[in-house]
Amino acid sequence: MNLQAIRYFLMVSTTGSFQATARHFQVPASSVSRFVAALEKELGQQLLYRNTRAVRLTEAGEQFFLQVRDAVELLDQAAEGLVHRDADINGLVRINAPETLGRLHIAGIVNALQARYPELVVELTLTDAYIDPVQEGADITIRVSPLLDSGLIGKVIGAQRHVVAASPAYIAAHGRPATPGDLLTHRCLVYKGQLGAQKWYYRMQDADPFQTLNVSGPLRSNNAEALLAAAVAGRGIVVFPTWVYRADMFKTGELVALLDQWEFAASPDPTYIQMLSPENRLRSRKVREVSAFIVEAIGAPPYWDGIGEGTVRGR
Template structure:
C-alpha cells in the first residue's frame, strides 16, 4: 500500500475533488484517479461515490478515512520530529485567526516568531467565520467565543474583557451615562455580523447573571474598527473587547472608558480567547512550539490588558 495513494485519498476525501487534489500535489488528475482506483482494488472496497457533481466517501471510505488520517498524521509527526531534532523550527505552519485580533495582535507576534525561527514559513488566514481546521488544513486556530466541545485541543489564553467607550466631544454634548439604564438615551454604535446586530448586557460585580440592555444608534457595521473610528469622531458609544482598542486612544484622551464599575459585555456568557489544534497536529513539534510561543508572548493576563 503506497503512502502516496493514501495522501491522495485523504486529500480527495477532504476536498471532494480529484481535480483539486491533482492541483494540490501538482500531478495530472489521471494520476490521482489511477492511484485511488489501485487503492480500492487492493482493499477490495469502494471508497468513493463518484458523480458528475461530487465525489463523496462511502461508508467503508468514512471508516478508512478516520484510520488513515490518524496513521498518516503519526508518520508525518514522527518524520518531522526526527528531521528537526537538532535544528530550529522550519517548514510551513498554517494559522487561522479572527480578522481584527489577527491584524492587531497575531500578525505582529508572527513577525517576532519568524525572527526567532527564520526558516519557518507561516500561512496566516484571517476570517471571522468559524472554520473547520481539519477541512481547511489549519495547524493552529485562534478562536474568540464560548468554550465548546469542538473536538480540538489547546489552551484558553484569557477571558475576554469588554470596554465601553466614547469620545470627550460626544460626552460633552450628550452627557456621560451614569448607569447601564442611561444607555437607552445614547447613540450606541453596533457591530452587525453573521449573527445579527450586537446586543449589550450588563451586571454589577459580583453578580453572576447578565441582563440585556435596550440600545440603538445611528450606525451599524460588520467592521469593528470602523465603529471605533466613528466613536472617536464623536458619533456615539462603542462596546468591544479590550484587545481591539488602540491603547493610545485612551492615553491621549481621544476615547474615555465608561461605566467602569459595571461589567458591560456583548455576550451573556463568558467569552474566551483560545489557541486550538486538531489532536493529530499536536503531535508535531512545530505546532506545539509555535502554540507555546504564542501563549507565552500573549501572557496571563494578556499583554494588551496592561498597554
C-alpha cells in the first residue's frame, strides 16, 4: 500500500478538496487524484464521493480515515524524532498573518527565525481575510480577533491595546481633547474596511461597558499606515493598536498620546492577537519550535506595548 497515497487521502478527507491537497504537497491536482484512485482500486472500496462542489467521505472512507490517520501521524512523529533529534529544524513551514501586523512585525521575526534556522523554508502569506488553515494548508495562523472556539489549537499572544494620538502640530492648531466626548468635535482619521467606517469605543474602568463614539474627519482609509502618516502630518487624530505605531514615535515627539486615562478600542468586544494551528500540525517538532520562536520574539506582554511609558493605559 502506497504511503504517499494514504497521505493524499488523509489531506483530501480533511480539506474536502483535491486542489487544497495539491497546494499543500506542492504537486499537481491530477497526481493527487491518480494516487487516491489507485488506493481505492487496491482496497476495492470507494473512499470518497466526488462532485463539482465538494469531496466527502463514503462510509468506508470514514472508517479507513479513522484507522490510518493516527497511525500515519505516529509514524511521522517517530521518523521526525529520530532523523532530526540532534539537528536544527528544516523544510517548509507555512505562516499566515494579517497584512499590516505581518508587514510591520511578523516579517522581521521571520528574518530572525531563518537566521536561527538557515535550512528552514518559510512561506509567509499576508492577508486580512480569515482563511481556513486546514483548507489552505497553513501550519501557523496569526489572527487579530475575539476569542473563538474554532477547533484549532491556539495561544493568546496578547490583548490588543489602543492609543489615541495626534501630532504636536495638530494639537497646537486645534487644541487637546480633554474627554472622549471632545473627539466628536475634532478631525478624526478613520479606518474604513469591508464592514464600513470604524467606530471608536471608550471606557474608564475595565468593568464598565464601552461607550460608542461616531467620529468623523477629513480622511478615511482601509490602510492604517496611510492614516498614521496623515496623523504625523498634522491632519487629525487616530486610534490604533500599539503594534501599528513605530516604537520611537512618542519618544521623538512625532506623536503625542491623548486621553490615556481612558481605555479605547475599535470594537466593543475584546480582541486578541492569537496564534492558531490545526491539532495535527502541532505534533510536528518544526511547527512547535517555530511557534515557540514567534511567541518568545513577541514577548509577554508584546514588545510593541512598550511604545513609551504612559502611552498605554495601565502601564
